[in-house]
Structures are given as C-alpha cells and as structure tokens.
Amino acid sequence: MGDLAKQILSRPIQLADQVVKAGDEATINKQECADIKSKTEKLAALLRQAARSSSDLYERPTRRIIDDTENVLEKALTMVQRCRDDGYIMRLFNIIPAAAFRKMISQLENSVGDVSWLLRVSTPAGNDDDEGFGYLGLPPIAANEPILCLIWEQIAVLMTGSPEDKSDAAASLASLARDNDRYVKLIVEEGGVNPLLKLLKEGKIDGQENAARTIGLLGRDPESVEHMIQLGVCSVLSSILKEGSMKVQAVVAWAVSELVSGNHAKCQELFAQNNVIRLLVSHLAFETVQEHSKYAVVAGRATSMHHAVVMASKISTSKENLPTLNEEEDDNQMGISNPMPNQMHSIVATTMAMKAVGSGSKSSLSSRFVTGDDEKPPEKMPEKSYSMSSQLKAYGSTAHQSRNASVTRGRELEDPVTKTYMKAMAARALWKLAVGNSSICRVITESRALLCFAVLLDKGDDETKYNTAMAIMEITAVAEENADLRRSAFRRTSPACKAVVDQLFRIVENADAGSDLLIPCVRSIGNLARTFKSAETHMIVPLVKLLDDGEPDLAAEVAVALAKFATEDNFLGKEHSRTIIEAGGSKLLVQLAYFGENGAQIPAMVLLSYVAMNVPDSEQLAKDEVLTVLEWSSKQANVIEDEDMEALLYEAKSRLELYQSRGSRGFHL
Numbered sequence: 001m002g003d004l005a006k007q008i009l010s011r012p013i014q015l016a017d018q019v020v021k022a023g024d025e026a027t028i029n030k031q032e033c034a035d036i037k038s039k040t041e042k043l044a045a046l047l048r049q050a051a052r053s054s055s056d057l058y059e060r061p062t063r064r065i066i067d068d069t070e071n072v073l074e075k076a077l078t079m080v081q082r083c084r085d086d087g088y089i090m091r092l093f094n095i096i097p098a099a100a101f102r103k104m105i106s107q108l109e110n111s112v113g114d115v116s117w118l119l120r121v122s123t124p125a126g127n128d129d130d131e132g133f134g135y136l137g138l139p140p141i142a143a144n145e146p147i148l149c150l151i152w153e154q155i156a157v158l159m160t161g162s163p164e165d166k167s168d169a170a171a172s173l174a175s176l177a178r179d180n181d182r183y184v185k186l187i188v189e190e191g192g193v194n195p196l197l198k199l200l201k202e203g204k205i206d207g208q209e210n211a212a213r214t215i216g217l218l219g220r221d222p223e224s225v226e227h228m229i230q231l232g233v234c235s236v237l238s239s240i241l242k243e244g245s246m247k248v249q250a251v252v253a254w255a256v257s258e259l260v261s262g263n264h265a266k267c268q269e270l271f272a273q274n275n276v277i278r279l280l281v282s283h284l285a286f287e288t289v290q291e292h293s294k295y296a297v298v299a300g301r302a303t304s305m306h307h308a309v310v311m312a313s314k315i316s317t318s319k320e321n322l323p324t325l326n327e328e329e330d331d332n333q334m335g336i337s338n339p340m341p342n343q344m345h346s347i348v349a350t351t352m353a354m355k356a357v358g359s360g361s362k363s364s365l366s367s368r369f370v371t372g373d374d375e376k377p378p379e380k381m382p383e384k385s386y387s388m389s390s391q392l393k394a395y396g397s398t399a400h401q402s403r404n405a406s407v408t409r410g411r412e413l414e415d416p417v418t419k420t421y422m423k424a425m426a427a428r429a430l431w432k433l434a435v436g437n438s439s440i441c442r443v444i445t446e447s448r449a450l451l452c453f454a455v456l457l458d459k460g461d462d463e464t465k466y467n468t469a470m471a472i473m474e475i476t477a478v479a480e481e482n483a484d485l486r487r488s489a490f491r492r493t494s495p496a497c498k499a500v501v502d503q504l505f506r507i508v509e510n511a512d513a514g515s516d517l518l519i520p521c522v523r524s525i526g527n528l529a530r531t532f533k534s535a536e537t538h539m540i541v542p543l544v545k546l547l548d549d550g551e552p553d554l555a556a557e558v559a560v561a562l563a564k565f566a567t568e569d570n571f572l573g574k575e576h577s578r579t580i581i582e583a584g585g586s587k588l589l590v591q592l593a594y595f596g597e598n599g600a601q602i603p604a605m606v607l608l609s610y611v612a613m614n615v616p617d618s619e620q621l622a623k624d625e626v627l628t629v630l631e632w633s634s635k636q637a638n639v640i641e642d643e644d645m646e647a648l649l650y651e652a653k654s655r656l657e658l659y660q661s662r663g664s665r666g667f668h669l
Helices: 003-025 030-052 059-081 088-093 098-122 146-160 163-179 181-189 193-202 205-218 222-230 233-242 246-262 264-273 276-285 305-317 341-356 388-412 416-434 438-446 449-459 462-481 483-489 495-510 518-527 541-546 552-566 573-582 585-595 598-614 619-623 626-633 643-657
Strands: 369-371 374-376
Touching: 003 030, 003 059, 030 059, 030 098, 059 098, 059 146, 098 146, 146 163, 146 181, 146 193, 163 181, 163 193, 163 205, 181 205, 181 222, 193 205, 193 233, 205 222, 205 233, 205 246, 222 233, 222 264, 233 246, 233 264, 233 276, 246 264, 246 276, 246 416, 264 276, 264 416, 264 438, 276 416, 276 438, 276 449, 416 438, 416 449, 416 462, 438 449, 438 462, 438 483, 449 462, 449 495, 462 483, 462 495, 462 518, 495 518, 495 541, 518 541, 518 552, 541 552, 552 573, 552 585, 552 598, 573 585, 573 598, 573 619, 585 598, 585 626, 598 626, 598 643, 619 626, 626 643
Parallel strands: none
Antiparallel strands: 369 374
C-alpha cells in the first residue's frame, strides 16, 4: 500500500497520542484513565509499527481495521477529556459510569488484537512466532464474520508467503469458492484475483494448479468474471496454455471452460483474440493426429485436405511414413475420392507411431517426409529463387520450430493420465467456446479439430468422448443457423466431416441406452440434417429405431432431430419422410403421440405432422390411422395453447384428408 497506508494510519496515531496526553491530565477517575492510557500506548506502538511496514500491508483488512480503531480512539479521547477537573458543576454533569470505562478498555483491547493480527498476517516474514504461516487465529473484528477474516488471511499469504504456503492458500480459497457462491464474491471483492494470477504466472507447479483451479471456480459468477477480465485473466491463461506444464495447462483449460460458461459472450471473443482456440486444438491434436500447424505455411505442404489425405493413404499402404495432413479444404478439388473411416484411423495410427522416430531431428510443425533416420525433402519442390524476405521468414520459421520441438519433447514425457486429462479439458474448453459463436466455430472447423474429434469419439476415455460429443453438438448447432459455416465445414465431400459423421452414426447405431453420448450425437445429426443426401438413408434408420427406446428424453430428442430431416425447410424433406415411414417410424410416432410422456408427445406430433404433409398419399400412414391421431392431438389442451402447433396440425390434417377418408382405415386416391 505504501503512501496510501501512511495516510490511513496518520489520523489514528494522532488520536492515540492525544488520548495518552489527556490521560496524563485527568484529575477524575485517574485509575480508569491510567488503564485507558496504558492500552492506548500499546495500540499507538502497533500503529507506528504498521506505518513502518506500510508497503507490506494488505489493503482490504487494513482499511476496515484502521477505520474501527479510529472510531474507538475518538470515543476514548472524548471519555478521557471529560475526566479533567473543570469545576464542581462540570464534574456533576461529567459523571461516567464504571461500566463505560470497562467497555472502553475492552474495545481498546480488541483494537490491539485487530492491529496485531493485521501485522502478523501482512508481514509474516518479520513474525518472530514459531507458528509461521500456521493458523494465526481470528481477530476480534471477526466475531461477526469469521469467513471474511479467513479469506483475508489466505489472500495475505498469497501475497507474502513462501511458494508452499501460497499453494496451500490457493487450495484453501478453492475449497471456499467451491462451497458457497457468496465466498466467491468475497474472494474477488477482497482483492484475491491479482495474487492468484501472479501465482499462476510465477509459482511452482502445485501452486499454479491450485491457482488455476481457484480462478475457474471464481469464474462461475458472472460479475466475478467481469472483474477478472479487467485484470487480464484471459491473457494470463493463454500464456500458460502456450508455455507451461501439461498438468497446469489441463487445469487452465478447465478454467477457460468455466470462465466462458459464466460470462460466455465477452470471454469468447477475448480468448479468441488471445489465440486460445489454436492452443487448445494443438493440445487436442497432440498424439491424436500428426503434429503440424495450419497457421504456418511450409514449403512442400499438400494443397488441400483431400490431397493430403490421399497422399497419406498411399504412403501408409506402402508402409512408408506419412506427410502432414492439411485441414484447409480446397473448394476446387471436389472430385477427389474420400478415404474410408478405417483409412483415416490407419493414418492416425501411423502418425502416432512416428513419435518414436527421431523427435529431436524434426520439428512438429514440419511437413517433410521421414524415412528411417534421414530426413528427405518432398519429391517435388517448387523451382524458384527466394528473396531476402522469404529467407528471413524461413529463418523465423526454423527458430519457431526449434522452440516448439522442445515443447513437444516436454509433452511426450508426461504420464498418460495427464495427457488424457489434457485432451478431455481441451475438448471441454472448445465446447464452451463454440456455444453460439460462428467465428470461433469457423476457426475450430478450419483447423484439425474435426479430425481430432472423430478419433477421440472412437478412442478417447469416457470424459473425453462426452466433451467431444458436446463440442460437436455446439458447432453443428451454429452451422445449422449459419449457411456459410455449414457449407465450408460440413460438406459431405470433406474427409474430416465424413469421419465425424461416421462416428456419430456408429454411436447412434450401437444405441447404448445408458450412454451419455447418445443425446448429443442425436442432436448433432439433426443439426446436420440439411447436409445429407436422399440416398443416405442409413443415417435415418437408426434414429427411427431409437423412438422405441423407452427413454422419454431420448425419444423426444430423436423426434426433434428427425423433424429437421422432414421439415419443409429441408429441400429433401419428402425423400427423408418416405425413409422414416419405410423404417416404421409412423407407427412408433403414433404410439408416442398417444402414450408418450409430455416431453416426448409434442415432438412426436410435430414430426408426424411433417411426415403427413410431405407424403399425404402414403398407404402406411392410412394403415397407422395417422389422420385420427392428428385429429385427437388437435383437441388436447397443451396443443390448443400453442398457436403454431395448432396451425401445423391443421395443415397436416388438411393434406391427409385429400387422400384419406375421415375415420377410415382404407387408402383412397
């Protein structure tokens, strides 16, 4: 605090001196005034000690304790001044009860305790007690709010303690933040964010982990997130994701996801500006797909993802090592054939095997072919002269590759549990960052993230799979509303897109009812409904089977997803509706409309209406008495309340009535 603390302390010191002087001049109640003088002298000594240590004082408790102390000294001065002999009449009006003196002495003792605690907690290095950073006890001021003083104590340790003590203090604050939302606000209001960020930047690994965890827990409160943003939390977390221990980076990735969840709109853009997306994708891709950077242009790279995958597939077949995959898609190369999913997995497997080949002799960012222990240039190098600027760029690229090579070697030494957790948290952070943000989704899909998602859905642990599925769900949700993103990222000719969709289809087809992956995968397929061709009926049939799963929540989600295939907004809605009918969907939807729970009933009615509008001449709809179901549905109270639903049912009934007799099971043209 420095000069500010001296200004705060000057007034109480002056008051203490005045009380001591007035105590010497007292002629009435001399013994009581002497006791007050004694306590005040002790208090004055502590205040002067605090003034000498002003640069170490922790501001928040200093202000509160000194304000209370100043009020006590003002009352003491008034009381002692009334004990001077100003004549018989004044003495008669200045009679002070003995209880008032006892109360004043007690208040002075409390002030002494408060200032002593402030000195111990703010300047522990100068403390002669053997307790060190042990439990310092609660000051008298904490009688009404002990948690506040505990928070003060931990924040003070973060400011002045040893690395081990700082780590323990951060862990204590994390425990408090986890228990109660009010404690989160107190930690932020009492100035805990700055020392946590400093510990995250400069502390040891344990301290950094605890600091990152605490910051993530503080991020659950939107107002706290706003305050942390102003203090530069986004840039600090970004720097740790770029250079730091993987254990710390994993917790930082989790903290990013928590901050974005708490105040996502502003945090998303700030994290994007600080390059967090690329860093998270890099962590996700480590030992998942072949290391490279789409952001560094290296000579000899493939010109498109199609080209790269085809090249990689050919080389894998001939037992040679792989070139770097380029996730940038070239709209002009639509005619290149797509690799099958097993080829994609073969590419990934071969890529992971390459980690054992001379990691010190090649950069993770290079896209050169490697054979044995020797590095060879690409088969075809462009023949052109290089300018000075290109040589400088090449030099900078080489230096960058050298730094990244050392980082990669450090990653490789981490234990498998840490690597797995890092991927799970990176996927979780990308999931939260992608929510409702088309620009971030575009950055994610233009990187190697989609290919990573496909592999992790297949090979990851349970937590990684879930976070990956949720990330895909959010990205596809944005793509559903953004035609440009949908066309660029989820073209059915894109190998990465095809790999992701194949994994979604596999999970839905296996239909493990207890799996947490089913609902996000079903939603993702529904979000991509406009990208499927009429011939791709294999995507619809497994969804129709899930209508008979028995789980109301799942049945509702499946109905919503299928409705996106059958809606009139879908150009292929009629073809998809026929596929739904052929797969037995109409009968299952009738059952859901009649007997399904409320959550599944409405989506089933909506889907049945779309199917009836698209294929009103279907004989199967007549056999399943869909017209009767729609008439019954239109009379239900929960349907009548919704004008859009009522209009949809009316339109579906009108079209069916053109082909089917009311109440008849026969089919009429």
